[in-house]
Amino acid sequence: MKKTSPEEFLAFAAGVLGVASLTMDDACGELALWDSVMHLKLVMETEAAYGISIPIERIAGLKTARDFYSLLP
Amino acid sequence: MNHLSVSGASIAAVRTRLGGMEVDNLETARLVAPDRAEALVKTSGILKRRVAAKGETSLSLCVAAARELMASVAVAPGEIGAVVSVSFTPQMAMPGNAHLAQAALGLAPDVAAFDLAHACAGFIHGLYLAARFAADSGKCVLLLDGDAQTPLADASTAMLLSDAGSATLVRPDPRGKIDFAFLADGSRADALKVEGGKLRMDGFGVFKFVADDVRRFLEEFVSRTGDVAAFVPHQANVYMVKSLAKSLGLEGRVVITGDMAGNCASASVALGLEKTFASNLHGGVLLAGFGGGLAAAAARIEL
Numbered sequence: 321m322k323k324t325s326p327e328e329f330l331a332f333a334a335g336v337l338g339v340a341s342l343t344m345d346d347a348c349g350e351l352a353l354w355d356s357v358m359h360l361k362l363v364m365e366t367e368a369a370y371g372i373s374i375p376i377e378r379i380a381g382l383k384t385a386r387d388f389y390s391l392l393p
Numbered sequence: 394m395n396h397l398s399v400s401g402a403s404i405a406a407v408r409t410r411l412g413g414m415e416v417d418n419l420e421t422a423r424l425v426a427p428d429r430a431e432a433l434v435k436t437s438g439i440l441k442r443r444v445a446a447k448g449e450t451s452l453s454l455c456v457a458a459a460r461e462l463m464a465s466v467a468v469a470p471g472e473i474g475a476v477v478s479v480s481f482t483p484q485m486a487m488p489g490n491a492h493l494a495q496a497a498l499g500l501a502p503d504v505a506a507f508d509l510a511h512a513c514a515g516f517i518h519g520l521y522l523a524a525r526f527a528a529d530s531g532k533c534v535l536l537l538d539g540d541a542q543t544p545l546a547d548a549s550t551a552m553l554l555s556d557a558g559s560a561t562l563v564r565p566d567p568r569g570k571i572d573f574a575f576l577a578d579g580s581r582a583d584a585l586k587v588e589g590g591k592l593r594m595d596g597f598g599v600f601k602f603v604a605d606d607v608r609r610f611l612e613e614f615v616s617r618t619g620d621v622a623a624f625v626p627h628q629a630n631v632y633m634v635k636s637l638a639k640s641l642g643l644e645g646r647v648v649i650t651g652d653m654a655g656n657c658a659s660a661s662v663a664l665g666l667e668k669t670f671a672s673n674l675h676g677g678v679l680l681a682g683f684g685g686g687l688a689a690a691a692a693r694i695e696l
Contacts, residue, residue: 364435380601
């Protein structure tokens with residue numbers, strides 16, 4: 321299976337977070353809309369959209385969009 | 394890890410009483426954050442909450458649960474040697490709920506009344522005290538755990554909190570044994586605290602505590618205490634609880650009540666235990682509380 325491109329994932333994550341655009345270095349807590357609630361929403365939506373399970377011990381360490389992208393198959 | 398065992402006591406029965414008003418959590422979300430109400434419900438996993446009806450308090454909810462419990466197991470007031478109350482929202486600061494419950498339930502004046510001001514990990518702290526007393530005295534102990542915490546909610550917690558009371562009968566039992574462990578980190582008290590009359594939460598801070606400290610704490614406790622047939626955790630957030638269970642290898646054995654009852658503070662452990670008793674399960678039950686303190690506690694009982 322072809323890996324999702326960075327651009328595709330950023331568009332997906334921006335949609336989940338409700339922001340116009342996102343870069344790989346954007347991080348939770350730094351964007352006004354990316355608080356703990358939306359962080360958890362991004363985790364859940366990423367799991368559902370990409371068919372992966374993110375262990376709880378990894379969730380606490382996820383900060384940037386790049387961290388999320390690195391989890392994709 | 395301070396792994397402790399109390400021999401000579403067991404839990405006979407549990408009853409809970411939820412706040413009298415059922416609240417649709419999506420309605421609350423639309424009031425708190427109309428632009429992302431559905432996200433709030435989805436990430437909490439809490440569909441319904443229970444709020445104390447007019448006149449209901451942490452004490453009245455616990456006493457109602459205790460009356461039902463005492464009737465259901467036919468325990469006489471004279472068989473009760475102590476009342477242990479756990480609440481951070483007692484009816485009054487002094488005297489505590491344990492003394493007021495002793496009078497309300499018509500218990501003999503020679504009972505011991507203990508009050509613990511504890512939050513999410515409180516049920517297990519109270520259970521330790523109750524089990525120790527039952528084993529030492531040869532008398533039953535009434536463990537009351539309840540909070541009417543919804544008046545404390547702010548925007549960060551309004552979607553989570555429920556009100557409930559519980560009563561657990563701990564009896565002397567020569568074959569009984571309960572394992573315990575405790576964890577406290579007051580240096581992170583700011584992550585979850587009542588200040589200025591409001592219960593405030595740093596969502597990231599609490600999640601990190603559960604994902605890292607509590608997960609490791611429970612992993613070690615389970616490795617020391619044996620098989621788990623049912624996992625009864627505090628219902629902080631349904632997604633987080635399920636994720637924690639999965640990480641512990643207990644995904645299919647976790648007891649969920651938070652979806653329909655919300656986060657009832659430490660009484661959520663009593664609520665999950667009541668559900669477990671009702672299922673007629675036999676085997677080891679892992680009880681886990683975690684939250685305000687920050688603190689965590691675990692107990693393993695055998696049903």
